[in-house]
Amino acid sequence: MILSDRDLKARLASGDIQIDPIADPELQIQPASIDLRLSPTFVVYKLPHVACIDARDPASVEDFTETVEIDEGEGFVLHPGAFALGSTTEWVKVPPDLVARVEGRSSIGRIAVVVHATAGFVDPGFEGRITLELSNLGHCAVKLYPGMRISQIVFHTMTSPAERPYGKARGSKYQGQTGPVASRIGHDK
Secondary structure, three states: OEOOHHHHHHHHHHOOOEEEOOOOHHHHEOOOOEEEEEOOEEEEEOOOOOOOOOOOOHHHHHOOEEEEEOOOOOOEEEOOOOEEEEEEEEEEEOOOOEEEEEEEOHHHHOOOEEOOOOOOEEOOOOEEEEEEEEEEOOOOOEEEOOOOEEEEEEEEEOOOOOOOOOOHHHOOOOOOOOOOOOOOHHHOO
């Protein structure tokens, strides 16, 4: 079951769901989701220097990425076919009895930008800023601005709370992330 705006407001007020900051609740809380904004930090690949990303070699990812900060009032240009990691401005905490999905807003999709390739699922117990996998599927560059509403988070109830929620106790790689984080697949067991 998906939480409605009424349920979202109640769980936010109780502190059960945490999304901080919500700059404009009247604008950001939608009928069945909460809009999340784009942070000014991006992780990009240093092209054309990337010969191959080796999923088993953590240095393969770390050596070929760089973090870019966009100044206030400036935009980040996402070229056709390009990929970059972004992040939500909001810190999100999901309680153990809910899961969440992050989806692109319709207005963003209509300019050919997608916000996740596969990582739209947010586990129960996750806490941090959500990394967005930004791609431009169109034929024209798109300028994205920090602070713009880029995605939406939808909360679903589970049949029971998770016994072992996402987090440090289970060695979760992205718990507590404060901005976009490149793949840590090389750290998998």
